[in-house]
Amino acid sequence: MIEDNGGGASGFADLMLAPELCRALSDLGYEEPTPIQLAAIPPLLAGRDLVGQAATGTGKTAAFALPVLQRLLAGDERAEPLALILVPTRELAVQVAAAMRSYGRDMGARVLAVYGGEPIGRQLGPLKRGVDVVVATPGRALDHINRGTLKLGGLEILVLDEADEMLDMGFAEEIEAILASTPAERQTALFSATMPPRINGMVRRHLREPVRAELGRQAPASAGGLLVRQTAYLVPRGYKAAALGRVLDLERPTATIVFCRTRDEVDQLTESLNGRGHRAEALHGGMDQKQRDRVMARLRSGTIDLLVATDVAARGLDIDQLTHVINYDVPSAPESYVHRIGRVGRAGREGTAITLTEPREQRMLKTIERVTKRPIKLEKLPTLAQLRSERLERMRTELRETLLKDDGELNAFRSVVGPLGAEFDPYDVALAAVQLAHEASEPPREDEEIPAVEQPSADDRRPARKTRPRDQGRPTGPAPRRGRRATTGTTRLFVSTGRSDGVRPQDLVGAIAGESDLSGRDIGAIEIADRFSLVEVPESAADDVVRALRGTSIKGRKTTVRRERYPAR
Ligand code: AMP
Numbered sequence: 235m236i237e238d239n240g241g242g243a244s245g246f247a248d249l250m251l252a253p254e255l256c257r258a259l260s261d262l263g264y265e266e267p268t269p270i271q272l273a274a275i276p277p278l279l280a281g282r283d284l285v286g287q288a289a290t291g292t293g294k295t296a297a298f299a300l301p302v303l304q305r306l307l308a309g310d311e312r313a314e315p316l317a318l319i320l321v322p323t324r325e326l327a328v329q330v331a332a333a334m335r336s337y338g339r340d341m342g343a344r345v346l347a348v349y350g351g352e353p354i355g356r357q358l359g360p361l362k363r364g365v366d367v368v369v370a371t372p373g374r375a376l377d378h379i380n381r382g383t384l385k386l387g388g389l390e391i392l393v394l395d396e397a398d399e400m401l402d403m404g405f406a407e408e409i410e411a412i413l414a415s416t417p418a419e420r421q422t423a424l425f426s427a428t429m430p431p432r433i434n435g436m437v438r439r440h441l442r443e444p445v446r447a448e449l450g451r452q453a454p455a456s457a458g459g460l461l462v463r464q465t466a467y468l469v470p471r472g473y474k475a476a477a478l479g480r481v482l483d484l485e486r487p488t489a490t491i492v493f494c495r496t497r498d499e500v501d502q503l504t505e506s507l508n509g510r511g512h513r514a515e516a517l518h519g520g521m522d523q524k525q526r527d528r529v530m531a532r533l534r535s536g537t538i539d540l541l542v543a544t545d546v547a548a549r550g551l552d553i554d555q556l557t558h559v560i561n562y563d564v565p566s567a568p569e570s571y572v573h574r575i576g577r578v579g580r581a582g583r584e585g586t587a588i589t590l591t592e593p594r595e596q597r598m599l600k601t602i603e604r605v606t607k608r609p610i611k612l613e614k615l616p617t618l619a620q621l622r623s624e625r626l627e628r629m630r631t632e633l634r635e636t637l638l639k640d641d642g643e644l645n646a647f648r649s650v651v652g653p654l655g656a657e658f659d660p661y662d663v664a665l666a667a668v669q670l671a672h673e674a675s676e677p678p679r680e681d682e683e684i685p686a687v688e689q690p691s692a693d694d695r696r697p698a699r700k701t702r703p704r705d706q707g708r709p710t711g712p713a714p715r716r717g718r719r720a721t722t723g724t725t726r727l728f729v730s731t732g733r734s735d736g737v738r739p740q741d742l743v744g745a746i747a748g749e750s751d752l753s754g755r756d757i758g759a760i761e762i763a764d765r766f767s768l769v770e771v772p773e774s775a776a777d778d779v780v781r782a783l784r785g786t787s788i789k790g791r792k793t794t795v796r797r798e799r800y801p802a803r
Contacts, residue, residue, distance in 0.1 A: 246300075249275045252307055254340040255300055262336060263497030265519055265546040268293035268566035273447035274423070275301055281421055283444040285437050289427035290396075291564045291595040295333045297447075298393045298423050303338045305390065306366050314388035318416070319369040320409065322399040324349035325787045330395065331369040343367060348384070350374045351748070358383055372400060372408035379415050386416045397426040397433055406432075413440055427597050462579040464610040466589040466599055468687040470730060471792040474590055475506045476684055477615055478562065481588060482512060482540075484616050484624070489533050490558040491541045491548060493565070493574055503562060504542045514540035519547040526551065545570060553577055561589040564598045568605040593687055593785070593792070615684055629672060683765045685730035687794050724758050725776045729767045729783075730794040737762060737789050742769050745793075750775070750782035768798060 245266035246256045267275065270288040277284050278301035288294040302317045309316065321327050324347075331347035338345065346360050348370040354377065361368075361383050368375070368384065378384035392413070394400065400409060422441050426433050437444060469477040478492070492507075492514075494500045500516050507514040515529055515538045532538045534555055541548075545565075556578050565571040571589075578585025589610065591599050603610050616624075636644075654663045731737050739760045746769065747754050758770030771779055776797060783795040 250279060251275070251300055252304055254307065255303060255337060258337050258339050259296075263499065263544075264296075264495075265497065265544050268297075269569070270294050270447060270566070271297045271300075274298065277445040277447075278421075278423060279304060283421060283441040284423045284447060285429075285441065285444045286423065286425040286447040287427070287429055288425055288447070289595075289597040289601070291592075291598045292566045294395070294425050295330055296337065298395070298425065299330070299334045299337055302367060302391055302393070303334065303341065303343055306338070306343055307341055311364075312366065312388055313364055314385045315365055315368045316389070317367045317391040317393065318375065318386065318389055318412075319367065319393040319395060320372055320375060320400065320412065321369060321395045322371065322403050322405070323785070324351055324371055325792075326396065327369045327371055331367075334367055334369070345369065348374050348378065354378075372405040372412060376408045376411055379412065386412075389416045389420055391421045391423070392416055394422070394424040394426075394436075397424050397436065398428045398430060399426075401430075401432055401436075409436075461584045462575050463584065463586045464575070464589075464608060465586070466591050466610050466612050467615050468593060468596070468612060469590050469615070470685055470687050470794060471592050473684045474562065474592075475503065477590055478503075478560070479507070479510050479512075480615055480621065480684070481560070481590075482507075483621050485558060485586065485588070487558040487586070488536065488539055489553075489556050490539060490560060491543060491553065491556055491574075491577060492560045492562055493548070494542060494544055494562045495566070497544060497547075499562065500542050500544055500547070507540060507542070512540055513538040514542055517541050517543035517547045517551075519544065521547070545574070548574075548577075551577075556585065558586045558588065561587070564589055564591050564595040565602070566598075568602045571602045572606055593794075614686070618683075625672070629668065633668070685728075685766055685794055686796075687730075723773055724770045725773045726768045726770050726798040727776060727779060728794075728796050728798045729769055729788070730765075731788050731791050732763045732765045732767050734764050735789050735791050737767060741788055742767055745783065745786060745788045746771070746779055749786055750779045752779060 246259050246264070247253075249267060249272070251259075270286060270292045274284055274286050274288075274294075274297040278298065286294060286297060288297070298319070302319075306316055319330060321330055327347040327349040331345045334343060334345045344360075344365045345367045346357070346365040346369070348357050348361075348368055350371055350373050354374075357374075357378070361378065370378075370384075375384060379386065394409065400406075422444075424433070424437060424441060424444075467477060467481060482490075492503065494503055497518065500518070504514050504516040515532065517526070517529055521529070529538075529541065530551065530553065533541055533553075541553075559575050559578050561571070561574065565574060575585075575587040578587065589599065599610060651660075651663060651667075729742060739762065742760055742762075743754045743757050746752055746757055752771060752775055756772055756775065760770070761768040780795050780797065783793070785792070787793060
């Protein structure tokens, strides 16, 4: 039986979301609400306060953004913002604002991201002209409130996103001050990955009889009996497709389903996989049974190896022959994970489940592990050198087998080897033949370097800081000299962004000086390679800098910073 809603976003219509929003979601390729959206949207639409325990990757942004936009749709144009969304970092401010604009694209929602680091003057114009939703970091929001440039008299909804993170970053006072300048009758929603006592205190003080939306508490259908090898790879943002390619090169699966979140992602990934020489086909929710059967027959016969699908599209498929399930993103809830991996390891056969996880999604992965009570092994992506040596090893075995079983078939090639053997050393002829075979068996791909992701500690929140972090402007120091080796008393840090991301020395100096206690003058030589950079800092400050830069972005790219693993001698 196939339960198919035709790939539309009808699940959202069931939540009583307006057609304008449903249309935008459907165009974005969202097929059904995630659990946190199912739990949070109805009470928020009904005007209730809400506490949502949800980490990144669960779809929490849409869970609050959609009700805010729906409220906007219901009212007239206003002079003051309807909603204020507080987020811990400028990256998140930009991301949330972008998500809101895309959900609200058909309704002309005026959404402004307001954060430190950007000249305050640039934010004044739009604020003066009038905006509907302000997405802000607490420091800069308070700054605007104090200047009288952000007026909250007409505010109806306040959202605290990643509240635990905001408190960890030392924003408690700012948040209290901001709350005090909003109307008492406002609606408040608080989202947090964890619920430490300080968050509960905040909830008690500022929310009125909130509905609680907690995920991952109830045990999902058991994953216990399955014969599934579970692995996850930590992959930096922006390298997912390359990482998947590498995992596929390593595993060489024959019948695999790759799960994506949205239809758009399915289409893009299918194209990129085919471009890399894999044989992949997209499975769409809108396909009828005949079309599905055809795709499945191609998978069964080995015409294709990979099926790329959303949860909805893959519903009801008869896929007993699958060997691998790959989660291109961490699923939005443990239930979805269990459902997906239940597709392999059936009937006593062994299966493999592989999950690609961005550092920010690791918390969700831990929740899945806890709820399913099954360990998910975090492995390192194979390096290009490892893949190459495996391929060569495979070729050696195959050549050996061919030589051992020689039943005269090799004679057909004597006319090639004979004359060449007279002209060249036969050993060299063999080497050249191996090279040709090697290239023919696997056309050279654009081999991409994938930076390692630093393994965060068990609790990957930022440590509380003594002083309030600067979400103000970043100083830019003079660009230090390049190319020197680390000198005594200094150490070099690896930063996973480089020339191909447009990074310049002053960007690195700005990021380090803006986020840590170092000033531009403390920073030594900077080497910028294509895909990474090395920055010399005082040894005594190295760990603090690494901590301070955890999770930040440089030039819009999420960046890993760690000590250099293999310092130059
Ligand atoms: P978030 O947890 O809000 O950071 O969202 C994680 C990712 O899930 C984002 O890339 C969203 O675009 C995506 N997303 C959110 N809701 C849905 C949904 N209902 N279906 C598919 N993707 C979604």
